Amino acid sequence: MRASIQVEPPRGLLLIADPSLAPTVLEQVAPTLARGGVSLQSGLDGAEAARQARRLVLFDGVLGPSHADLLSREPPALLLATRGPEQSLTEWEAVLLGAALRGGSLVPGEGTVVRQRLMRLRDVQHAAEAASMVVVEAGGSRNAASLAADVLHELAVNAMLDAPVDAQGQPKYAHRRAEVKEIDPEDACELALAVEGGRIYLEAVDRFGRLTSRPFVQALASYGKRVQVNASGGGAGLGLRRMIEHSDAIAVHVSQGRESRVLCAVDLGEARRRAALPKSLLFCME
Secondary structure (H helix, E strand, C coil): CEEEEECCCCCCEEEEECCCCCCHHHHHHHHHHHHCCCEEECCCCCHHHHHHCEEEEEECCCCCCHHHHHHHCCCCCEEEECECCCCECCHHHHHHHHHHHHCCCCCCCCCCCEEEEECEHHHHHHHHHHHHHHHHHCCCCHHHHHHHHHHHHHHHHHHHHHCCECCCCCECCHHHCCCCCECCHHHCEEEEEEEECCEEEEEEEECCCCCCCHHHHHHHHCCCCCCCCCCCCCCCCHHHHHHHHHCCEEEEEEECCCEEEEEEEEECCCCCCCCCCCCEEEEEEC
16 A cells, blocks of 8 residues: 655655554554644545655564664665554654654654764764763663663764765775774864654755765664674674664755754653664665
């Protein structure tokens, strides 16, 4: 069963129900999607519209190698989790989907949002420790505090060291991670965090807009299996794997050549091992 989603802006999307889901699920999720700023309709008009449509795949949230192909398509499919015994769609993820499609800040704006610019590597650890303290102060578990710190550290290091390139498009820091202590002011990344609805939202922004779905595809291709280390791109990929495992949802918006935003939502609960728990992966590029 197929239906389309139209978002203003950007262009329409093609919603494909996972084979494991009953057709009635589409009708059930439509109101939730609408509250997130995404409208559901019955079809796409014209072959050109179908080619340009992005695909939103509803699934049970258990990521695995089978999802790597969906994410590697052009444009990447949006992997949106359904949760609970009734396989329902959560409103906070629908809101996150809408934000990822529109661009701009992905952090929910209802609560207090803390932002920080980073240039020094030693400040990454301080920011991670601060995120951990925020979780504890919000009533979150010690496990969640540790996971949030780990996720923020990975987000920040990727934005600071992997994203920047010189005028010729060559990486400035990625291949000498062990040597870099501070990056140039114009290469600074921005971090943001907020706590809302029993989760901490952690976002990193760089000004280069070079991020592609490829590292996420590679992570999913081996998800649930032993990690295969690949350092050819600067980082080993271990941090990204942990970032996905720890998070309940990851949203990415890339404005090519201008900006990459990556947000992770981490539940404040007690669960220690979260790799097999439901999670959404929403990768948007323009």
